[in-house]
Amino acid sequence: MEHRVLSNGTIWLSAPTADDVDAITECCQDPAIAEWVTIPVPYVRDSAVTFLEEMVVPGWAARSPTWAIRPRAGAPVVGMIGLGEQDESAAEIGFWLAPAQRSRGLMTQAVELVCEFGFHADGLALERISWRAFVGNYASAAVVRRAGFRYEGMSRLGSIQRGRRRDHWLAARLRTDPPGPSDDWPAQFISARTPSTQGPGVP
Incomplete structure (x- = not known):
């Protein structure tokens, strides 16, 4: 598919390129x-190069x-977001954001x-976009809850990170779901503090 730039006038989303390698490396420290x-971990410059060549x-x-x-x-990278195809009508979203840009709604x-x-x-033309985050990542949960994702539960040892389960x-948003914050999340998510903003899908 062709690269698509997305913007609402406040943020710009564009495909990362080789010019972004150093900024990606710095953020991932x-x-x-x-x-x-x-x-x-450790995240070195070659890690960013591999990310571009093998994922992006x-x-x-x-x-x-x-x-x-x-x-x-044209500004330097401050975060990353992506959709990973699951089938022809479903994908999983993942994201991370640099520390200085958090708590601004970006x-x-x-x-x-x-x-x-x-x-x-x-x-x-998707019907479903899913989200998953390691238990404890309340910041990521707060982001998707505000974006209309509905909570679907917890998967025990359902993910692996650097060799550890x-x-x-789990949460998801369907094409037919209404816009705006979702109100069906457990109370623990509503009251949790959210000091960071990351999700597991985009290294």
Whole structure:
């Protein structure tokens, strides 16, 4: 598929390129990203190169696009978000954001833009976008809850991160779900503090 730039005038989402390698490498030094995202540790420059060559390029060639999150057109990368194809009508969303950009609502805006593209007939024409995050990642849960995802439960030891199995939460948004925050999440998510914003799907 062709690269698609997404923007709402506040943030810009565009395919990461080789020019972004150093910025990606710097962002991924953050311990919180390493805690919640399935990235290599330590994360070195070659890790970013491999990410571009083995995930970003083939992903765009198929139906698994990855976007760099930027505060303006042409600005350095401050985060990453992507859709991983599960079948012809379903995908999984994943994301991370650099520490200095958190708690500003940027990731919620990015998720909403990506979902709009994913569901639109001129985008991927998806019926379902799912989300999963390691148990404890309340920040990621807060983002998708605000973006209309509905909680679906917990999978015991359902994910693996650097050789260790971990429990993860599940949620999803359907094309037919109403926009706006979802109100069907357990109370623990409503009251939780959210100091970081990451999800496991985009290394």
